[in-house]
Amino acid sequence: MSKQSGGLGRYVAQRLLLAVPMVLILLTLVFLLMRVAPGDPVSAAAGGKLGPEQLAEKRRIAGLDKPLFEQYLDYLGDVVTLDFGTTFVDHRKVSDIIIENGGATLSLTLGALFVAVLIGLPIGLFSGRYRDSAFDVTARIFGITTYAAPVFFTGLLAQLAFSGTWLPTSDQADPLTSLNIESVTHIYVLDCLIAGDWNAVEDGLKHLILPSITLGLLIVGVFIRMIRINVIQSLHGDYIEAARARGVRERRVVTQHAFRNALVPVITVLGLQVALLLGGAVLTEKTFNWPGVGSTLITYINQRDYIAVQGIVTVFALVVVLISMLIDFVNALIDPRVRY
Amino acid sequence: MATTSAPSTAAAATGAPEPVLAVQDLRVWYGTERGPVRAVDGVTFEVRPGETLGLVGESGCGKSTLGRGVLGLTPAGTALDGVVDFKGTNLVGLSPKHLQKLRGPELGLIFQEPMTRLNPLMKISEHFEEALRTHEKGLSRQQRRERALDALRGMGIPPSRYHAYPHEFSGGMRQRIMIALALVLRPAFVVADEPTTALDVLVEAQIIKILADLRKNFDTALVLITHNLGIVAEACDRVAVMYAGHIVEQGDAREVFANPQHPYTRELLRSTISLSTTGLHYIPGSPPDLVRPPTGCRFHPRCPVAMRGCAEHEPPEVVLGSGVRTACWHQALEADPSLGEELGQGGRDALAAVKEISVADEA
Amino acid sequence: MPTKPDTESAARPDPSPGAGSGQRNDVLMEVEDLQVHFGMRGGALARISGRGGGAVKAVDGVNLTLRRGEVLGLVGESGSGKTTLGRTLLGLNRATGGSIRYGGQDLTELSERRLRPLRRRLQMVFQDPHASLNPSMDIRTAVGHPLRIHRLVADDEEYEAKVAHALERVGLTPAERYLSKFPSDLSGGQKQRAVLARAIIAEPELLVADEPISMLDMSVRAKILQLMLDLKRDLDLTYVYVTHDLASAKFFCDTIAIMYLGRIVEQGPAEQVFNEPRHPYTKALLAAIPEPDPNRSVPRNLPRGEVPDAAKPPLGCSFHPRCAAALPHCGWERRDLRALLERRWLDLAPDEYARERALIGNLDALAEPGPTRVLVTPGRGHSAADVLAYFRRLREEASETEPREPFWGGVTTMSEDGGQVVVEFVEARDPRLLPVVDSVSVACHLYAAPGA
Ligand SMILES: Nc1ncnc2c1ncn2[C@@H]1O[C@H](COP(=O)(O)OP(=O)(O)OP(=O)(O)O)[C@@H](O)[C@H]1O
Ligand SMILES: Nc1ncnc2c1ncn2[C@@H]1O[C@H](COP(=O)(O)OP(=O)(O)OP(=O)(O)O)[C@@H](O)[C@H]1O
Ligand code: SF4
Ligand code: SF4
């Protein structure tokens, strides 16, 4: 119906409009948090090697001598032009960091999402369907445990368990194999594919396994819980009973009616999980020495390079908003009621 | 429940067609922590093709339980006992698989809340496709579409709305879609559980009209559950009055309304507020807790004409000359005075308890 | 382009009642041209993005006179604005226009702070007794709540005594049995009694009862109605009884106001309205009530369709899409054209339907409310002439069939224009609530004075 597609277009427009204030609030928060951080960012980054004049010069270049509000406007202007500045310590452009290290983070988060869906979806559906069975109880304990365990703990445990086996416990690739892989997309496995080096592809995937599982387990608990509750709820739905009364086969009642309806709210929650996932990615990357944006961020935090930190955090914030918006669109596509 | 005359002989005498559904001594007990809830406790009735049976009674008397019990749609932990003879098959104890095959093409159910009974993610067309594909495998896509549009048209839903989603329809339209969805499979027997309670007055009348037309145009046997005695009078051929898990009176709707026999039926009719109401009347107290129902006649604590014996002895069901069947000692004694012995010494004295019922006994 | 009734010339229901009792001082409340409009759902954002910007006119120009000691019934289907009107009378909803005169003041102009002392005298009973009692409050606290709010008792002893007295008044005797119970321990009827006890404890003079019996079992309904009658007699109460159940309204009310989509369409003494309904909507409502009388059978030409979306009310008379007696100026518009076609298509064979459906290119656009001039785009492969011929044929056929299809009376011209068909309708006129006989007023063109 044309009426519906019009509704969808309008919905997208609405959602985009709503994203503007959301982004603004987030950016303001990032900006303010960076200013209240203790110590003088410039002198800390310089590590006491510079004289007062040079420091003042650095400050001027970074725009730190301006009034706060002007700095804020500068910052917003930079974000709009996607220019997040240049780091103090190694003079890299933040946008380059994002492009060069973003690929690794992307493969890690996608891997984690894959793990979470692969483990969480069937377990959640199953334990919701067979509520209070032995399986359900086990699944719930599993969910709570994985949710409660800190990332670095799971990560360390995984490293201990697998060190010395065929599964690599650190880095993105074997240094020797990766030697002649050219960075095209900055997504390592893709680059290997482009290079046509199958050994490198295998090596890259192997390196992905443990970090992905570690990060995936972080969100799988929430995932299982959400799916389970929604399945239980929708199995009690009025339309489920009505479908049974029409003699719809039980398998179809469960899959077509209960599961499909249960997954709609889960998709929304998935959007909220992205923030958790990015936070977890920082720690996971550190633990596994993964060359992503997250581990880079930690390096810069340690060096108190505040331009770098501000830039990277800003990009993270934008990504979270963008993804939650995408998720809403997906939701609107699936659920006709959202659109009007 | 003892019956003084076999129900089948009465039917044979009138030369009516064979019943589609014959329920014999059906019991549906819910398992709870407090013990079994005897929501339906020994119920016997029949429905013939093209006949509408109204099922009335106060809230909590077991009407919905009876309707669902017949279709085997009871929650886990429910005990079902008795005979539900549908075209020669006993539905009680039938395998879930077998029941699933019958539900839809043979047995239909229409619910009270139309707003939530359609899957919000599925188009109306998908609901029909699903039902027809499940039960009538031989149909082509085109045939399925025609059948669905036919059924919808009969309910006044224009074909131009076939591909719309449930939320695009009003409550009354959704209820008509639900009815179409039940009828598209041409079931022989349908239970409609308060199909109009949630709807507006005028829409209710439209739906009642549709249901009343049903018996003219189809051979569907319908059990219509309702609180509203007016609906029974307008849309039903026969009526069964339920109280505390029993059917206390059943028979031709006109006959029962014009000449109610059982004290509960009389009280129920008197307490209904209608356009001709000039004074308020009500039944004191409220229906009993079905975990521990009263001994003897279940209505005795509230019955204005209860006798001492009623409190201890369950009244037998009798078939009156009009064909109405009722379970009350007064009619039983009239039909067969020798039964009085069962009531014992002083059994016919009036029971004074009713006068003392207060609001406190309502809970 | 919704037409508005011009309130200056709109005659109000005659405030002087019948024989004898013409004093002004027996008027408890006087409502004039009351309006309660709600902003569209979705709020500010929805308006920025350009959808709606409209409002639900839940109450749209209502005039009422409430006399001391009477029972006024507000009757209508869902969405007609009964609840909103009832709540607004007590200041629970803000009026967006008009006035409510009560005790020498205009309730619509009072601040929340100045309203609060008045609320003691104005109480409300809600439809759902389960929802109107806080499940974690025992009956003693719940029923005595108004005493605390309005600081009506000096000490606990007095409090206890008043609560006990109120409980006994509503039949919850002995009161001690109920004081420490929680709502979950009570049956539906008992809960509604407790709600009534809470409503009368602060000695109100007006009680708005919003469907007080519709959630109760039928055998309890009569009990609660009887209790309300007793309370009214003993405590000199005035009632506004909100309901969709005409039978109980007929028995219970002295005067009746029948509402439809935010407006009163018929108003007068209950007896007269029920014995001789005038507005087509009132007639339809009365005909639709199923009566437990075996000598009546299913009616009767029921009005088609359902109550329209209050956010997009029909032009002119809101009832016109369902009214069998509708006149040319009752408000015909393009939505009615679509409804007409869809009704026709119901009776067609599939291939005939397919053929006729293909003629109309923009059927969905016809679902929106619109002006009195509509452009119909022909379907692919068809010309405007085809569509025009089709419409003409429909009009021709309609003139020969019974019952009369009122739609065509509202069409002035049909013509071709730039590859489209233009259908023009008679200018809509809003019916105003006018006195028809002594105290009965009706808002329907059928009863408008000739030449008005
Ligand atoms: N799932 C259940 N478990 C335990 N008891 C139940 C269950 N469902 C219903 N009951 C009880 O069984 C009795 C009969 O309920 P039922 O819903 O059949 O009554 P009803 O006549 O349909 O009432 P209403 O008019 O309110 O719909 C009631 O006392 C109710 O509390
Ligand atoms: N707070 C609100 N915000 C927006 N719209 C509202 C609000 N309250 C009511 N409405 C709308 O106002 C109209 C009148 O509602 P109201 O509840 O007064 O009707 P009613 O006659 O009491 O109906 P019912 O019989 O369903 O109770 C409806 O269309 C409703 O959706
Ligand atoms: S058997 Fe007795 S108690 Fe029961 S309905 Fe008849 S007279 Fe009343
Ligand atoms: S004004 Fe009267 S005649 Fe015209 S549509 Fe309304 S109710 Fe019908």
Ligand SMILES: [Mg+2]
């Ligand atoms: Mg029920």
Ligand SMILES: [Mg+2]
């Ligand atoms: Mg209401």
